[in-house]
Amino acid sequence: MGTKGKEIVNLKTEEVVRLLNKAYADEWFAYYQYWVGAKVVKGPMRPAVVQELEEHAADELKHATKIVDRIIQLGGRPLLKPADWASQANCPYIAPSNEHVVKVLEQNIKGEQCAIEVYNKLLQYLEGKDTLTYHMVLEILEDEVEHEEDLETILEDIKLCK
Numbered sequence: 001m002g003t004k005g006k007e008i009v010n011l012k013t014e015e016v017v018r019l020l021n022k023a024y025a026d027e028w029f030a031y032y033q034y035w036v037g038a039k040v041v042k043g044p045m046r047p048a049v050v051q052e053l054e055e056h057a058a059d060e061l062k063h064a065t066k067i068v069d070r071i072i073q074l075g076g077r078p079l080l081k082p083a084d085w086a087s088q089a090n091c092p093y094i095a096p097s098n099e100h101v102v103k104v105l106e107q108n109i110k111g112e113q114c115a116i117e118v119y120n121k122l123l124q125y126l127e128g129k130d131t132l133t134y135h136m137v138l139e140i141l142e143d144e145v146e147h148e149e150d151l152e153t154i155l156e157d158i159k160l161c162k
């Protein structure tokens, strides 16, 4: 990042990078949880669920891309090994070992709720100090709130099928 670009970050960039790397690990887990969930899920309304899970997987990958680009712009180094995702992530990876739609949706809702908490805290930390990172995190948080709502709605519909 250029001189002035650095000057407008009123936080230790190493700390911002550390927190972004943790969120970056979360995004890879979220991506994979949705992606593999879409492959194995079974039960009522399967096509609609698969479509939603695939869309969310694509969104999580976009989040990872935004975050890694900002890490690099800040002069930081992104996590380079998948093994680091497990040690750095804020939110646990929840394997869809029970592939029933209800279970898969409930697990992904938990994941979104964890993400919402993480990004909301991160916003509080960044507010007024690193506007560009703040703006990026705000955009991601908007998506996570939408994801949670989409999953809760579809789960509600499935429960009404019974």
Ligand code: FE
Binding pocket: 027, 030, 059, 060, 063, 115, 140, 144
């Ligand atoms: Fe995300």
Ligand code: FE
Binding pocket: 030, 056, 060, 112, 115, 143, 144, 147
């Ligand atoms: Fe999400």
Ligand code: MG
Binding pocket: 052, 055, 056, 146, 147, 150
């Ligand atoms: Mg959606």
